[in-house]
Amino acid sequence: MGIESEAEEQQMTEETGKLLAQFETEKSGLIPILQSVQNTFGYLPEAAMRQVADHLGMTDVQIYGVASFYNHFRFTPLGRHPVQMCMGTACHMVGGGLVLEALERSLDIQVGGITEDKEFSLDRVACVGCCGLAPVMMIGDKIYPKMTSTKVDEAMVNLKMEMEEKSD
Template identity: 45%
Template sequence: MALYNDGVGMAPSDLDHEEWEMIQDIKVLLPGFEKHRGNLIPILQSIQEKHSYLASTAMEMVATHLSITPSEVFGVATFYNQFRFHPPGKHQIKVCLGTACHVAGGDIILENFERKLGIKDGETTPDREYSVERVACVGCCALAPVAVVDENVQGHMQPSKVEGLFVQFQIEREREEREKAEREASE
């Protein structure tokens, strides 16, 4: 008897489409790995490489394959910074908490983003628009505190700049919607 959900017999509508894809993929991927507990991290890495995060269903399938408990898989995965458990958002925000940024108040900037979006670092907003994570040094300590928003480095961050970024995103979104509406109207 399977104690844990292995995704078998579930229709795509029952699950998030992304997660469904991940499960199908893992079914193909797992037989390629020997059933040895030493393979746990390589398996998790290859899942994340392809899908950019680990869903809990995925971790349970890995546990079944290696004959270890889901608890153990979760324990190992949460220990390492490299694994994430939420899909990345459309806009990815990385806040630097390296030494220079830490001294310059990087944690305040992180808290600003977290409070503004109502999520913690490592999480994604429910609408999948934004994800926030902490990183350790992006290599431009002279600009501390630094945040990297969608590949753009934002130096000398301040709480007001955090607000400004979201205003910009808002304007962008409104423009996209307007253009979409105009296109539809002209068709």
């Protein structure tokens, strides 16, 4: 059983079935299928991976092995506020890795994970197109320029305060 509820899993099964009907059963179609599943759900749900395996005549382990080879596939849902750390060359060169580590500590999750309250997920991404502002962090659509590890906690506290204000 995955992290989805039974009703969610059933809905995913139906949607994945419709999606798979558009693809041949050739193993070479695996990557496009996985991309399509992730575009639909925002991640690769366990149940959908099993269906993909059945569709292509492969094992779950083989599917997982291929998917986990690529950084851009994720196995947990996105949080309500997806946090993305750019790890393109420009951001990497000016300390993006340290900011990413600070984010892991601050959110208490690893890259590819989601917080228990499902508010935040954390991913590393390739260049987001504003290298002059490196290192760049994004939360949802908002860009946080010239990030440092010390700015991470401040950004998270401010965001949580904004969230509380909105919920009042």
